[in-house]
Amino acid sequence: MNHKQETTTFKVLSTIIYFLGLAMFFEWVYSLNQIVGFDYLYLFIIFAVFCFFIMIVNLPSWITAMIKAVVIIVIVQLIFLPEPVFGDAWRNFIESEIQVNSAAIVARNWHQFTDLFQTIIFLIIIALVSYLLYFWLVQMKRVLVYIGLTVLYVTVMDTFTDYQANQAIIRLAILSILILALNTYLKRITEKQLTINLSRWMIRVGLPLTLTMVTILAIGYFAPKSRPIWPDPVPFIVKVGEQITDSDQSSQGGKFGYSEDDSRLGGTFQMDDTPILYTETSLEHYWRIESKDFYTGKGWKANHPMRYQAYDAGALELTEFNSTNELTHAKVQYTDKINFANVIYPYGVSDISHPHVDMMEYESITGKIKLAEQDLQLVYNEPFELTYAYPNVSDDQLRAANGAIPHKIASQYLQLPNTLPDRVYQLGSEIVEGIESRYDRAVAIENYFSSGHFRYQIEDVPYPALDQDYVDQFLFETQYGYCDNFSTAMVVLLRTVGIPARWVKGFTSGTIVEDLSTVDQDLYRYQITDSNAHSWVEVYFPQIGWIPFEPTIGFSGSEFTDHDDAQAEVDELDEQDQQTTEEEHELLEEDELDSDQDSPDHEVDPPSSSKALLISPSFIIIIVTLILVIMGMVKWKLILTKLIFFYHRPFETAADFTKAYRSLMMLLRFKQLKRKPEQTLHQFAKEVDKVLQMDSMTQLTNEYAQLIYRKGYQLTDLASLYDCYQQLIKRVIT
Numbered sequence: 001m002n003h004k005q006e007t008t009t010f011k012v013l014s015t016i017i018y019f020l021g022l023a024m025f026f027e028w029v030y031s032l033n034q035i036v037g038f039d040y041l042y043l044f045i046i047f048a049v050f051c052f053f054i055m056i057v058n059l060p061s062w063i064t065a066m067i068k069a070v071v072i073i074v075i076v077q078l079i080f081l082p083e084p085v086f087g088d089a090w091r092n093f094i095e096s097e098i099q100v101n102s103a104a105i106v107a108r109n110w111h112q113f114t115d116l117f118q119t120i121i122f123l124i125i126i127a128l129v130s131y132l133l134y135f136w137l138v139q140m141k142r143v144l145v146y147i148g149l150t151v152l153y154v155t156v157m158d159t160f161t162d163y164q165a166n167q168a169i170i171r172l173a174i175l176s177i178l179i180l181a182l183n184t185y186l187k188r189i190t191e192k193q194l195t196i197n198l199s200r201w202m203i204r205v206g207l208p209l210t211l212t213m214v215t216i217l218a219i220g221y222f223a224p225k226s227r228p229i230w231p232d233p234v235p236f237i238v239k240v241g242e243q244i245t246d247s248d249q250s251s252q253g254g255k256f257g258y259s260e261d262d263s264r265l266g267g268t269f270q271m272d273d274t275p276i277l278y279t280e281t282s283l284e285h286y287w288r289i290e291s292k293d294f295y296t297g298k299g300w301k302a303n304h305p306m307r308y309q310a311y312d313a314g315a316l317e318l319t320e321f322n323s324t325n326e327l328t329h330a331k332v333q334y335t336d337k338i339n340f341a342n343v344i345y346p347y348g349v350s351d352i353s354h355p356h357v358d359m360m361e362y363e364s365i366t367g368k369i370k371l372a373e374q375d376l377q378l379v380y381n382e383p384f385e386l387t388y389a390y391p392n393v394s395d396d397q398l399r400a401a402n403g404a405i406p407h408k409i410a411s412q413y414l415q416l417p418n419t420l421p422d423r424v425y426q427l428g429s430e431i432v433e434g435i436e437s438r439y440d441r442a443v444a445i446e447n448y449f450s451s452g453h454f455r456y457q458i459e460d461v462p463y464p465a466l467d468q469d470y471v472d473q474f475l476f477e478t479q480y481g482y483c484d485n486f487s488t489a490m491v492v493l494l495r496t497v498g499i500p501a502r503w504v505k506g507f508t509s510g511t512i513v514e515d516l517s518t519v520d521q522d523l524y525r526y527q528i529t530d531s532n533a534h535s536w537v538e539v540y541f542p543q544i545g546w547i548p549f550e551p552t553i554g555f556s557g558s559e560f561t562d563h564d565d566a567q568a569e570v571d572e573l574d575e576q577d578q579q580t581t582e583e584e585h586e587l588l589e590e591d592e593l594d595s596d597q598d599s600p601d602h603e604v605d606p607p608s609s610s611k612a613l614l615i616s617p618s619f620i621i622i623i624v625t626l627i628l629v630i631m632g633m634v635k636w637k638l639i640l641t642k643l644i645f646f647y648h649r650p651f652e653t654a655a656d657f658t659k660a661y662r663s664l665m666m667l668l669r670f671k672q673l674k675r676k677p678e679q680t681l682h683q684f685a686k687e688v689d690k691v692l693q694m695d696s697m698t699q700l701t702n703e704y705a706q707l708i709y710r711k712g713y714q715l716t717d718l719a720s721l722y723d724c725y726q727q728l729i730k731r732v733i734t
Contacts, residue, residue, distance in 0.1 A: 010189070013182055014138045015056055020179050021133045021143075022052045024150050027168050031154055034163045037263055037296060039303075040119075043075055047123060051130035068127045075123060080116045080305050096308055096361055100370065103341065111260060112341055115306055141190075143183045147176045162264075162298075162466045170217060177213050181205065258340055258505065258533040262292060262484075265299040265470055266463035269482045272530035276338045277507070279526045280383075280516060281330035283390060286548070287344040287528070288506040290368040291538060295492060297417040297469045300503050308361035311352070311369055325389045333383040343369040343384065344507060347548065351387040354379060393544060398439035403542035405500055413500035413540060416492065421472045428496035438499055442539045442549060445493045449551045455480045456553045486552040487535040500540040504548065508532045508555070637733050644729055651718040651725075654707055660725055661704045664732075671732055681705055692731045696724040 025048065033041055050071060054064055081090055097116050104112035113121075136142050151172055158165035185205070279287070294303030325348075332344060343352060343360060352360065352369065356379060362369040371379065431448050432441040457480040464473045471492045474485045487503055494501040510528035517523050534555070538546040550556060644667075648660040665675070668688060675684040685701035703721060706713045715721065 010186065013186055017137050017143070017179055017182050017186070018056060018134060019052065020175055020182075021137045021146065022048065022130075024146070024172065024175050024179075025129060025133065027150060027154055027172060031157045031163045031165070031168065035157070035161050035264070037298075037301065039301075040079055043079070044122070044126065047071060047075060048126050048130070051127050052133075055130050055134040072120065072123045072127070076116060076120060079119065092310070093308070100341070103371075109339065109341070111339070137179075137183070141183055141187050143179050147172075147179065151176070162463065164466055170221065173217065174213065177209065181209055258289070258507070258530065260340070262300040262503075262505070263296065263298065264463070265484045265488065266461060268461055269458035271458070274337050275527050275529055276335055277344065277510070277528035278333040278335070278383075278513075279330060279510065279528065280333075280523060281328070281346075281526070282522045282524070283328060283330075283346075284509045284524075284526075285346050285390065286506055286508055286534065286536065287332075287346060288367065288504060289340075289342050289344055290363075290366040290506075291502045291504045292366065293412055293502050294415060295417060295471075295488070295495075295503075297419050298464060299470065300488070302366055303412075303415070304365060306363050306366070306368075308363050308370070311360040311362040325392055327387055327389050330386045330388070331383040332386065334379050336380050341371045343371065345369065345386060346388050346390060348391045349386055349388040352384060354384045355382050393547065395439065397544065398541055398547065399437040401541035401544050402438055405540070405542065409500050409540055413502055414495050414498065416495050417469075420469055420492070420496075424469070424472055424475065424492060425496045427475060428493040431493065432497050438541065441497060442494060442499060442501075445490055445497075446537075446549050446551050448493075449486055449490070450553055453479050454486070454553060456482060458482045461485070483535045483552045483555070487537050490537045490549065490551040494537070494539060502538050502540075502546070503535060504538050505533075505535050508534045641730060641733050645726065648725070650722050651715075654715050657715060657718065657721060658704070658707060661700060664700070664725065664728065667729070667732055692728070694727065694731060696728040696731075699724050700728070 026045070029041075029044065029048070032038075038044060051068060054067055059067075077085065081093060084090065097114055100112070100114055101117040104110065133146065136146055154165045154168050154172060157163045158168075277287075292300035292302050294301050327350070330346065345352060357371060360369055360371060428445070431445050435441050435444055461481050462473070462478060464470045470485075471489045474481055474489050491501045491503050507528050510526040510532050512524050513527045514525035515523075516525055534552075536555075537549040537551060539549055540546055644663075648656070648663065651657045651660065668674070671691070673688055673691060675681075679687075681701050681704070682698070685697040688697040689695050700721065703715060707715070
């Protein structure tokens with residue numbers, strides 16, 4: 001094989017290693033996709049392959065960077081930006097994105113980044129990874145760190161998230177062995193200046209390695225395996241961490257106030273009584289922020305690009321009828337504890353203004369209104385002023401709204417995942433059986449949750465398993481939870497029977513903290529905290545629009561309407577509970593738990609509890625820790641000696657000896673042997689040997705002084721010097 005052929009073979013093998021690294025990088029992306037759920041995963045994969053290919057072509061760096069930047073712009077244009085390019089809508093959209101994300105960066109509100117900006121960041125990360133892997137794997141040929149980080153990342157994701165790495169570990173094992181084998185071969189060729197003989201290497205190394213790898217993986221995959229002996233350690237680890245940090249968060253994780261990410265629902269609702277909003281209004285009602293339409297089986301997301309436009313008075317219309325109520329004015333005061341830049345508003349809002357905000361933007365599908373200012377702090381000093389006519393509609397109007405559902409509404413708000421179990425469809429049909437009107441069907445599903453089978457609970461609410469549906473788990477297994485569980489379940493049940501519905505987020509009215517009423521009008525000041533974050537349901541009725549429904553136990557329902565007399569008892573209970581907030585439901589939950597414990601049917605098994613305590617992870621960890629501490633106290637000198645010898649291994653160069661000698665000088669202080677400023681090295685060495693009754697320090701110092709003061713001096717017997725060093729270390733420590 002001539003030199004040109006060897007060079008070509010070397011490049012081909014390096015390229016194979018590089019693209020094996022790409023396959024390993026896909027494990028990062030795949031596990032992240034299982035948790036986040038990318039809408040355009042295929043574009044990310046294509047872009048990653050393109051970036052890796054560009055690096056292999058080995059163009060000049062500035063050309064490579066420009067090509068990647070152009071491709072990123074094209075992808076962003078395809079996904080987010082409106083047509084035509086450079087049109088007015090296009091420019092306004094870009095300006096809005098810059099303002100919103102700049103404000104988020106300045107305020108360090110990372111969760112406020114828009115989808116477009118997050119996508120750009122992710123694409124830039126992919127481009128950087130392609131460069132870093134080219135540098136590590138092809139140029140430096142250092143693969144072990146990358147393999148270790150990948151395995152660590154995948155195992156952490158498997159341990160602390162719903163992602164299951166059963167198959168990923170097998171793929172990583174195969175990729176790691178192939179990369180290590182090829183990389184070792186290429187490094188050996190480079191370092192030893194050997195001739196490439198690929199066929200010989202394949203026969204002597206490649207084929208046996210492949211057979212061994214296939215055999216081991218086959219045995220590991222197909223052989224019978226026992227079930228896990230230890231319980232899941234994650235809840236215990238998290239609980240211990242919370243105890244150390246004095247955190248109130250549950251070991252199950254969960255929801256904490258308002259969040260824009262609802263892709264994974266479940267977990268404990270974390271209570272936070274910090275005031276984030278103050279409102280002044282004469283009416284008690286919910287405050288809306290946004291809706292979401294796409295149910296994934298685990299949570300909610302908006303299934304369309306967020307296209308914001310300038311908000312004008314009356315631009316946002318959730319209902320299509322004219323309210324007969326008079327215009328009402330309200331004020332909303334933000335505090336510096338708020339963690340979002342969205343505007344809250346009541347149903348029927350017609351105008352929103354703020355003295356320091358020149359422009360706001362809204363998204364017509366979700367109803368989200370956000371600030372277009374660069375600094376959210378501008379709204380802290382003055383309140384928003386809102387004008388609205390709260391809608392009112394009668395039961396008869398809603399019953400009469402049985403017309404055809406527009407195709408656009410049906411295609412968007414009847415969506416359900418293919419994985420939704422059949423028993424959810426069956427339950428929806430059973431609830432509405434014999435009921436004709438669309439409105440009465442919605443009311444029947446709303447009231448189903450107060451039938452006695454369900455209870456409100458904010459703690460220890462589980463996440464669904466990987467192959468489990470969130471609503472199915474709530475309806476048929478747990479039957480307890482908070483607003484997210486009830487509202488999501490109602491939306492899904494409505495959709496199973498052909499009624500368009502969507503999931504809505506916002507805040508309840510909060511708590512009255514001041515009565516501002518006068519002779520002429522009622523006016524109250526409300527305090528809203530993170531604990532007042534809430535979700536409910538909106539149902540679509542033709543010629544009327546979106547009407548809110550409240551399925552959560554203990555919260556007031558159907559704000560626009562009054563139910564029939566047949567539902568009088570339910571209404572009465574709802575009115576009594578209208579003042580109830582998330583904080584009060586914590587007490588409600590405790591009462592239910594107490595009643596369960598007092599019930600004669602409550603099962604108690606003290607022996608099992610005792611046994612569980614004895615074999616709990618905390619007990620095992622305490623015992624192991626005590627054993628290690630005792631061993632450390634007894635054998636600390638031996639352990640310290642071993643650690644020093646492990647760090648300072650047999651000298652191979654003068655630098656190794658010099659480093660060990662300086663460490664020895666520091667260790668001698670352990671014996672209260674510290675060199676005085678007026679002492680020479682030889683004087684100090686003799687003092688040390690006198691105290692320790694040996695001559696090793698003098699021998700080491702003589703050689704060290706020769707290295708320091710004689711240029712070009714060479715150590716001749718490193719082995720004997722290391723023996724002296726070992727003897728001295730043992731004497732100092734013992």
